[in-house]
Amino acid sequence: MASFSYAQHAQEGVVFENKTHVALAGITVENLNGKYKTVTDKQGRFSLTAKISDMLVLNGFGYKPDTVVVTDLHAREFYMDPLQHLLNEVEINGKGAVNESIFKQRKDPDFHNQTMTYQRNKDGTVKGGINLRIWSNKKTENEAKKRELEAKNDKITAQIQQAFSKESIEKYVPLKDQELHSFIMRYSPDIETFTSEEFNLAAYLNKCYKEFVKLSPEERLKASIFGN
Structure with a gap:
């Protein structure tokens, strides 16, 4: 009975700032599965040892960390x-005068666009810090978290569909036509299985194939709607 393995290759890419499309240098890219790590160059480029189903974590000062699953090794x-920063930079000149822009009222999106006012001493000079009325709407926050989770799950589902497409799976298992379709339908993993730290695509397919060949010829042609 065949077992499946594959050599590790390199995931190449370029890291940009979202919306501005500015290349980001100095971004750390780490492969959690293989414990490999590298840093983007001046053009935001990197190359890191990786294989399909590995998880890469991108970190950089001033940017939100991001985690991606390797579904193929194309660049x-x-x-x-x-x-998002709460306060803008305050400029002080040689005479001790503070930039007048800090006296203007601002709204902060992280606090439901509330107006920000700076604390002052009795003589009217800036004391430091801000006066901010904390407002919270649990329903809005819960709905936002729900939408965020749904978007995240949709993204992972798309990654699973790509990793378990006919073109991808037939590279690992010697199945064709209806048997291949049945295998994919029967053993495509759920989100929890696919994103677990222990998940390894080659090992998972090897295990599933061993189970599949034990089925009767009739059972192999049935596309079960239940995952393994």
């Missing part, structure tokens, strides 16, 4: 979102 683009 690709990665996008990172900048972090």
Whole structure:
């Protein structure tokens, strides 16, 4: 009975800032499965040892960390979102005068667009810090979290469909036509299985294939709607 393995290759890519499409240098890219790590160059480019189903984590100062699953080893683009800062930079000149822009009222999107006002001393000078009325709407927050989770699951589902497409799976198992279709329908993993730290595509397919060949010829042609 055949077992399946494959050599590791390199995932190449370019990291950009989302929306502006500016190449990001100094972004750390780490392969959690193989413990490999590298940093993007001045053009945002990197090359890192990886294989299909590995998880890459991108980290950089001033940007939100991002985790992606390797579904193929083609060169690709990665996008990172900048972090939102609460206060703008305050400029002080040699005479001790503060930039007048800090006296203007601002609205902060992280606090439901509330107006921000700076704390002051009795003489009217800036004391430091801000006065901010904390407002919370649990329903809105829960709905936002739900939408975020749904979007994340949709993205992972698309990755699973790509990894378990006919073109991808027939590279690993000697099946064709209806048997291949039945194998994919029967053993395509759920999100929890696919994103677990222990998941390895080659090992998973090897295990599933061993189970599949034990089925009767009739059973092999049935496309079960239940995953393994």
